[in-house]
Amino acid sequence: MIIAERKPLEDIQEMITGYKKILILGCGTCVTICWAGGEKEVAVLSSQLRLASKKNGNELAILEDTIERQCEKELIEVLKDKVQQADAVLSMACGIGVQTVAEIFPDVPVYPALNTKFMGMPEREGVWVETCRACGDCFLDKTGGICPIVRCAKGLLNGPCGGTNNGKCEVDPEKDCAWTLIYRKLERQGRLDVMRKYYPPRNFQTVIRPGKIETLQA
């Protein structure tokens, strides 16, 4: 899923300066799971902004809503009436959500309340780690389901390097060496022969930015 974190309050306040009525819009999917922009975070940010505006003697009316996904046009269109009531929208979705909302409502300024960080998975409660770089040419079949492109500090395809130290990485001793994890996984599955092969350097041209995929539904 997409992992994001909220921008510092100061940055958000600067964005919405001068507006009298804003709509804070949450997203019910990835950013709800990573505690950054779901219904709860919308309520917390609203409360903070209300307190701050009261403290500073500013007038600020806040509308709140959270939709299932801000990256789907059909789900955003139903917000038409609410968006029209507001001077600006503060989106608590990832960058994709912010852009989709901005596209559906071209006359209303849409601001991001979050910084979109990476694609990842939960490590434990409240901790998320990056696990996929969307490189466009998945290598996981050769590495026991552990991605060295993102989880190895050097992104090596033929690891481990000389800096592996008792299963930890020389770049950051707090982090696991991805290639040690890969070795152990392949050993467990009796597939170490996969590791004896040499893999040529990555052709990063497989991803053309901006990416676009056209497909037909099965």
Next chain:
Amino acid sequence: MKIKGAFSPDIIAFCCAQSAYQAADTAGSMRISYPENIRVIRVPCVGRVDVLHILRAFERGADGVLVLGCHDEACHHLSGNTRAKNRVQKANTLLQEIGIDGKRVEMFTLAPNQGSRFARIANEVNERIKELGPSPVKSAD
């Protein structure tokens, strides 16, 4: 009795029904007085107290918030007190972001028979909030 002109802080105390609320009762039975401006809200467990409850208390004019739960390892719902501790920390961070002093939200733990401890906490917190003065949100009204 409220003296006109003197600052009497509005303090909301979320009290666990298993411990702190009973401690407040014990204080009453023991005839130990505590400041009348501490407003007790009984919750089934402090694990029920959400960051939003704390923030909204300030929105509605509270000068301080107390979260009073069971001692460590004594929560009737196993981890309610630990959750509350984390939420108090989070609420303080959120309040600090908007310039509301972090000492305005505090958590203490106590047992149902600790009536005098309840009164002591209530008095100490009351004095501290008095020194801090009214919540900056309230004084801007």
